[in-house]
Every structure is written in C-alpha cells, then in structure tokens.
Amino acid sequence: xxxxxxxxxxxxxxxxxxxxxxxxxxxxxxxxxxxxxxxxxxxxxxxxxxxxxxxxxxxxxxxxxxxxxxxxxxxxxxxxxxxxxxxxxxxxxxxxxxxxxxxxxxxxxxxxxxxxxxxxxxxxxxxxxxxxxxxxxxxxxxxxxxxxxxxxxxxxxxxxxxxxxxxxxxxxxxxxxxxxxxxxxxxxxxxxxxxxxxxxxxxxxxxxxxxxxxxxxxxxxxxxxxxxxxxxxxxxxxxxxxxxxxxxxxxxxxxxxxxxxxxxxxxxxxxxxxxxxxxxxxxxxxxxxxxxxxx
Numbered sequence: 001x002x003x004x005x006x007x008x009x010x011x012x013x014x015x016x017x018x019x020x021x022x023x024x025x026x027x028x029x030x031x032x033x034x035x036x037x038x039x040x041x042x043x044x045x046x047x048x049x050x051x052x053x054x055x056x057x058x059x060x061x062x063x064x065x066x067x068x069x070x071x072x073x074x075x076x077x078x079x080x081x082x083x084x085x086x087x088x089x090x091x092x093x094x095x096x097x098x099x100x101x102x103x104x105x106x107x108x109x110x111x112x113x114x115x116x117x118x119x120x121x122x123x124x125x126x127x128x129x130x131x132x133x134x135x136x137x138x139x140x141x142x143x144x145x146x147x148x149x150x151x152x153x154x155x156x157x158x159x160x161x162x163x164x165x166x167x168x169x170x171x172x173x174x175x176x177x178x179x180x181x182x183x184x185x186x187x188x189x190x191x192x193x194x195x196x197x198x199x200x201x202x203x204x205x206x207x208x209x210x211x212x213x214x215x216x217x218x219x220x221x222x223x224x225x226x227x228x229x230x231x232x233x234x235x236x237x238x239x240x241x242x243x244x245x246x247x248x249x250x251x252x253x254x255x256x257x258x259x260x261x262x263x264x265x266x267x268x269x270x271x272x273x274x275x276x277x278x279x280x281x282x283x284x285x286x287x288x289x290x291x292x293x294x295x
C-alpha cells in the first residue's frame with residue numbers, strides 16, 4: 001500500500017499536531033481498519049486502496065486522492081478542503097454531514113453513496129457518477145454537476161441554488177422540495193424526474209428534456225423555458241407557465257399556453273398603438289441673444 005504523506009498547516013487542530021509527532025503513526029493507521037478521528041491528511045495518496053476504512057471526522061486539506069479506492073468507507077463528518085478526489089471510487093461510501101469546500105470530485109464514482117446533509121459549496125462533481133446517491137437535504141450552492149449521472153438519485157429538499165446541471169443525466173431523479181433558483185439545467189435529461197414543489201425560479205431549462213416529469217406545485221417564476229418541449233410533462237398548470245419565459249418554440253401540455261415574458265413578468269405580445277406626434281419646436285429667441293452648444 002502506498003505510504004500516505006501528511007502535511008499539517010500552521011492552523012491545524014492540536015489533535016492532528018499531536019498525532020503527527022508520533023513516528024510512523026500515519027502508515028500504521030493506514031494499515032488498520034480504524035483511522036483515528038480528526039486526523040488531517042495532506043500530500044498525495046493517488047490510487048490508494050482505502051476501501052472499507054473508518055475515516056469518520058477526518059480532514060483532507062489540499063490532499064491528492066485522485067483515483068483512490070474508498071468503496072464503502074465511513075467518511076461521516078469528514079472535511080474536504082481543496083482536496084482532489086477526481087476519478088476516485090467512493091461507491092457505497094457514507095459521507096453524511098461531510099463538509100466540502102472547493103473540492104474536486106470530477107469523474108468520481110459515487111454510486112449508491114450516502115451524502116445526506118452534506119455541505120458542498122462550490123464543489124466540482126462534473127462527470128461524476130452519482131446514480132442512486134442519497135443527497136437529501138444537501139447544500140450544494142454553486143456546485144457543478146455538469147455531465148454528471150444523477151439517475152435515480154435523491155436530491156429531495158436539497159439547496160441547489162445556482163448549481164450547474166448542464167448536460168446532466170437526471171432521469172428519474174427526485175428533486176422534490178429542492179431549491180433550484182438560478183440553477184442551470186440546460187441540455188440535461190430529466191425524463192421521469194420529480195420537481196414537485198421545487199423552487200425553479202430564474203432557472204434555465206432550455207434544451208433539456210422533461211418526458212413524464214412531475215412539476216406539480218413547482219415555482220417557475222422567471223424560468224427560461226424557451227424552446228423546451230413540455231408537452232408530455234405532468235402536473236403543470238397555466239399559472240406556472242404564465243410565470244415562466246417561453247418563446248414560439250416552447251411546447252406546452254394540451255390545453256395550456258406558453259407565453260413570452262419581459263423581465264420575469266409574463267406579457268402577451270401584441271401590436272403597440274402608434275406613438276403620439278412629437279411636440280412642435282419652440283420659436284427661436286429674438287436677437288441679440290446667443291446660442292451655446294454643449295456636447
């Protein structure tokens with residue numbers, strides 16, 4: 001097993017400092033199934049085999065765990081600060097209540113992983129496999145899920161404001177009660193997904209597919225549905241479409257009408273009345289007055 005190196009920043013916890021002071025403790029811990037809580041990891045451990053390890057409460061600060069194997073590992077309450085887990089296998093891992101800031105999980109495998117209540121602000125999950133992952137009540141404001149696989153994942157009640165789901169596979173995903181205001185769902189696939197009671201105000205839905213998608217009670221105020229085919233979506237009401245921003249290519253469900261909007265408010269496009277004629281020019285002043293021109 002590759003030796004895990006440890007870097008301790010100046011402001012690391014005293015517990016981590018004490019652990020670092022004991023020679024050989026890092027390698028000894030990695031050989032055991034149990035890893036001490038609140039250990040701070042840094043340096044590089046690319047392609048490490050850490051499957052099944054108990055790493056609850058551990059801190060990964062600027063560490064490189066690219067393509068590491070952490071299948072089924074216990075990472076509850078762990079902290080990922082600027083850490084690189086790109087291509088890592090975290091399938092079935094438990095990351096409940098973990099904190100992630102600026103971490104990189106691009107192309108990581110998180111199938112069937114538990115990320116409930118995780119705080120992932122500005123985290124990159126681009127191209128990651130999150131099929132059937134549990135992200136209920138997660139906070140992922142501004143995070144990137146572009147081209148990620150979220151099929152059958154649960155994001156119920158998640159905070160996903162301004163998150164990027166462009167070209168993501170969200171088929172049969174559960175977004176009920178999620179906060180998706182300002183999120184980008186452009187060109188994604190969300191067939192059979194549920195957005196019931198979700199806040200999708202000012203979200204971008206352009207280019208995405210929504211076959212048999214549930215929109216009951218969802219807020220679409222100011223949402224961009226230009227060119228979107230919603231003809232087979234479920235649960236849409238006219239007032240929801242009235243709040244959204246459509247165009248001539250938008251297709252609404254039978255019996256409903258999608259309209260254009262202006263600054264987030266719906267308006268029916270019609271011919272405007274002719275403007276009133278301009279007022280007559282005033283008479284020039286009598287001489288010997290002079291004129292000054294100002295640009």
